[in-house]
Amino acid sequence: MTSVATIGRERLTACHDGRAGNARQSLALAHAVSKQVDECVLQPGLLARMFAPHRWPHPSQPFGRAFEARLAQPPHIAIGCGRQAALATRLLRARGVRVAQILDPRLDPRLWDLLIVPEHDALRGGNVVTLRGSLHPVDDEYLMRALSAFPALALLPEPHSVVLVGGPSRHAAFELPAFVALLKQVAACARAEGGSLSVIASRRTPSAWRQAVYATESDLPGVRWRDTGDGANPYAGLLAYADRLVCTPDSVNMLSEAAATWAPLYLWSPATIVGRPRHFIDTLLACGRARAWDCSPQPFDVQPLRETARIARTVRERLFLQGSAD
Structure with missing residues (x-):
């Protein structure tokens, strides 16, 4: 079992498409959750641009070599923000990674371990956490x-x-x-x-x-x-x-x-x-x-x-303590 003492030592990947708003939110939450943060800037191909966050049969390198390396050696936790990252976190979850997705992906929430959305969005559910405003590093x-x-x-x-x-x-x-x-x-x-x-x-x-x-x-x-x-x-x-x-x-x-x-x-x-x-x-x-x-x-x-600290605590509780081996 992963204990409270190990929190912050597990590898965490923050996925985003390079857009400033998505990068800032995913990285802010990732750094608030763990001390071992790995940033993955997605490079979507044509099909990923068209279909994400939906999957299609046998996707080949949907987000470039950097993301393929994460699939080959999956992190313990992944946090994504934005439509492209929603597909990336889905693919990582299929490899056993525990994932949290920021913003409503417009798909079944059960495809992710945790969804984090603003209060002004209508999405609700057992694995949906709402926040006031957006995530950021200001503290x-x-x-x-x-x-x-x-x-x-x-x-x-x-x-x-x-x-x-x-x-x-x-x-x-x-x-x-x-x-x-x-x-x-x-x-x-x-x-x-x-x-x-x-x-x-x-x-x-x-x-x-x-x-x-x-x-x-x-x-x-x-x-x-x-x-x-x-x-x-x-x-x-x-x-x-x-x-x-x-x-x-x-x-x-x-x-x-x-x-x-x-x-x-x-x-x-x-x-x-x-x-x-x-x-x-x-x-x-x-x-x-x-x-x-x-x-x-x-x-x-x-x-x-300051909502980032509160959401980070929830991510730790929901994802770090789900019972993965240390």
Whole structure:
């Protein structure tokens, strides 16, 4: 029997397709579960791209040589995220690997040992675990490392307001003038307080919004980051040093990471969000972890929302202690 003492020494493979969101979730959970993490970036062939997570007769190297090596020498545990990884974890499970799959694969949940899905998804079942938001690596250790990695941010005047920028999506139909108005509001607040303002774009941010980020109140101390052309990505440092976080509400991943910090979180125009992310935003507001941005924000007590550690405990309980030989 695998004992509690052996947890963290079993080999664990994190599978993903290289997409940033899938990679971040699978790796964050894997590292929270075990100290022996092996990353496998899948390289799907044509049939895998077409059929995953469904299987087809006699698949040959569906994900390239790196994955074939894992099939030849299976790990003890595998964690996957995304549609391609859902097929990869199915194939590994057929080799005796205990597997957890992140996000709804749209197939019978019994094909995996454990499924991990956001609360706003409808999937439920005996081996289905739900979480608020998404999985990520942000915890106190992450924030402490970021403080050390970005010491220059400590020199910015306080309070330090940080705006995390996503972009328009099918759930959030934002226009550029409204976004510019938000930046001006946060800048005015920072200036009135004698503080600083940092604004950081993301992969989803349109080019016109990036230009607005760069042009925001250039005389106000702080960081304006559009992409790697502006230097190393300061995202982790800004999360750690923020006295206030203001977020566009389009990304559950970004909101989940912001909610895991110790900074008060303010959401820009949360009522405009439609679709499944609406549930997570309503949860953040209802539990008091976030408030709507109102141009004159008042500080409030914060309890970080950190689901990764809770889900990791569940994975250990459900998969490590199922009775495999050590």
